[in-house]
Amino acid sequence: RSVRKANWAALPADVQDENLDLIFAQAMWRHGDRAPEHAVPGCDKFQFSEDDWTFGGGGYGELSPEGMKMHFNLGRKLRERYITKIFPGFVSKAYNAKEIYIRSTDFNRTLISAYANLQGMFSGNGEADKNYPTDVPEWPTNYVPIPVHTVALNTDFFGRPDTKCARQDQLYDMIKQNVEYQAYSNDHQVSQLLKYLSDETGTEVNVDNIYELENPLFCEKTHIEDLNGIGANISDLYPWFYTGEVESMVEWVLDKHEQFTDGTGNPNGVNGIDISVEIPKIRAGETLKSLVGNIHGVLKCKEDENAYSCRKFYRKLRYYALSAHDTTLSAFLTILGVKKYVVPEGYPNYSAAILLEVYQEKTTNEKYFKVLYHAGVDDTGKPITAFVRGCDITSSICPIAVLDDLVAKYSPDTDMATLCATPPDGAPPASTTATAKPVDGASTTTTFTSTTTK
Ligand SMILES: *[C@@H]1O[C@H](CO)[C@@H](O)[C@H](O)[C@H]1NC(C)=O
Ligand SMILES: *[C@@H]1O[C@H](CO)[C@@H](O)[C@H](O)[C@H]1NC(C)=O
Numbered sequence: 001r002s003v004r005k006a007n008w009a010a011l012p013a014d015v016q017d018e019n020l021d022l023i024f025a026q027a028m029w030r031h032g033d034r035a036p037e038h039a040v041p042g043c044d045k046f047q048f049s050e051d052d053w054t055f056g057g058g059g060y061g062e063l064s065p066e067g068m069k070m071h072f073n074l075g076r077k078l079r080e081r082y083i084t085k086i087f088p089g090f091v092s093k094a095y096n097a098k099e100i101y102i103r104s105t106d107f108n109r110t111l112i113s114a115y116a117n118l119q120g121m122f123s124g125n126g127e128a129d130k131n132y133p134t135d136v137p138e139w140p141t142n143y144v145p146i147p148v149h150t151v152a153l154n155t156d157f158f159g160r161p162d163t164k165c166a167r168q169d170q171l172y173d174m175i176k177q178n179v180e181y182q183a184y185s186n187d188h189q190v191s192q193l194l195k196y197l198s199d200e201t202g203t204e205v206n207v208d209n210i211y212e213l214e215n216p217l218f219c220e221k222t223h224i225e226d227l228n229g230i231g232a233n234i235s236d237l238y239p240w241f242y243t244g245e246v247e248s249m250v251e252w253v254l255d256k257h258e259q260f261t262d263g264t265g266n267p268n269g270v271n272g273i274d275i276s277v278e279i280p281k282i283r284a285g286e287t288l289k290s291l292v293g294n295i296h297g298v299l300k301c302k303e304d305e306n307a308y309s310c311r312k313f314y315r316k317l318r319y320y321a322l323s324a325h326d327t328t329l330s331a332f333l334t335i336l337g338v339k340k341y342v343v344p345e346g347y348p349n350y351s352a353a354i355l356l357e358v359y360q361e362k363t364t365n366e367k368y369f370k371v372l373y374h375a376g377v378d379d380t381g382k383p384i385t386a387f388v389r390g391c392d393i394t395s396s397i398c399p400i401a402v403l404d405d406l407v408a409k410y411s412p413d414t415d416m417a418t419l420c421a422t423p424p425d426g427a428p429p430a431s432t433t434a435t436a437k438p439v440d441g442a443s444t445t446t447t448f449t450s451t452t453t454k
């Protein structure tokens with residue numbers, strides 16, 4: 001998926017205030033361009049098998065060289081911001097293990113995106129015999145190895161909104177019984193479209209699995225030239241039934257569906273439950289809590305780096321990044337309350353990024369934050385702070401206390417395992433099949449469907 005209507009273009013550029021010192025920066029990005037997660041369902045006439053996708057290690061879901069390039073270039077932009085131009089020296093030119101920490105979800109495409117991004121940010125600036133050996137003639141020019149950390153997918157509530165969570169499944173079951181969802185899924189034109197697609201593909205296409213048809217077609221379209229290299233023609237690659245109006249109707253169905261998965265599709269709640277809080281709490285509550293936790297970690301050390309409350313990890317930390325998915329960014333934009341302004345339709349583009357920066361006012365020592373959105377390869381990043389829930393629309397910065405309020409409202413009070421084991425009031429028993437929107441097509445994740453074929 002990608003954003004189709006982007007209000008970011010109309011936003012003013014970022015302006016530096018000389019009374020503010022940058023003290024901490026965090027980034028979160030979507031991986032770059034990739035292969036589809038699976039074949040087009042039911043479409044035997046599209047002969048592509050997993051073997052036809054050869055890049056990024058080969059097979060379904062892997063990062064393409066184009067995707068690597070996107071991240072190398074994003075790394076270059078981050079280098080300009082934090083190392084060379086906009087905040088020169090904020091992060092050291094040569095990789096310093098105490099200053100940066102990079103986390104990724106445990107997918108090859110997010111890990112490789114992070115490696116490529118870090119080369120964009122640090123390669124060529126390494127110190128010989130410190131960041132790399134000089135007595136190895138074959139050592140790749142400018143290559144500085146940099147660690148990227150990850151955790152097991154089924155525990156990763158920080159990086160992945162669709163990590164299995166019974167409570168989320170139960171909430172979705174309730175949403176699906178609700179009048180708003182029913183009106184959408186039973187809509188006459190939606191039904192007609194689904195019947196048409198089902199007939200053409202010979203599979204049951206419904207609102208919950210239409211993404212599994214749309215996404216491989218999107219990837220095939222993107223890579224139509226590579227795929228032509230295996231001798232296929234355009235009609236093999238891009239089926240006649242999926243052109244023009246059909247494609248845009250499918251996008252509409254998906255946009256609407258995403259509102260239900262993101263928790264914004266039921267403004268009046270469901271069964272007395274505030275879906276607009278309870279879904280974001282599961283999908284990005286842990287992300288928000290961790291990133292704001294990092295901010296307080298750094299601020300404690302800023303006050304007194306010898307204090308007991310200053311944890312060693314934060315003493316010199318300048319930059320923390322998360323390599324993740326469109327769903328991760330979308331859930332985070334939703335929890336901040338900015339998605340409808342920044343990415344009103346569709347999901348963040350490949351290599352889109354969110355920057356969360358903390359500043360200290362030079363005279364008052366007050367701490368503020370700024371949020372910037374990098375919409376994709378064509379963008380340099382624009383501030384979106386003014387749209388954040390609780391921030392002042394006329395100001396380019398916002399007090400840290402606003403983030404604390406968001407944490408209080410939208411983050412779990414318990415650990416995620418406990419939250420996920422807590423059924424929402426009045427919920428039917430846990431469903432047996434997994435639910436939740438496909439993460440950016442991740443085949444190992446659960447999907448928001450009862451008829452999943454994975
Ligand atoms: C990643 O690579 C490993 C092998 O290194 C492979 O087994 C796995 O299927 C790949 N896919 C994902 C989604 O990580
Ligand atoms: C494309 O290839 C299919 C067979 O794979 C063939 O039936 C069809 O006529 C070809 N179309 C064009 C436009 O060459």
Ligand SMILES: *[C@@H]1O[C@H](CO)[C@@H](O)[C@H](O)[C@H]1NC(C)=O
Pocket residue numbers: 002003349375376377378379
């Ligand atoms: C986002 O991706 C679409 C194509 O999918 C492209 O047209 C658009 O320019 C991209 N936006 C940015 C900011 O890169």
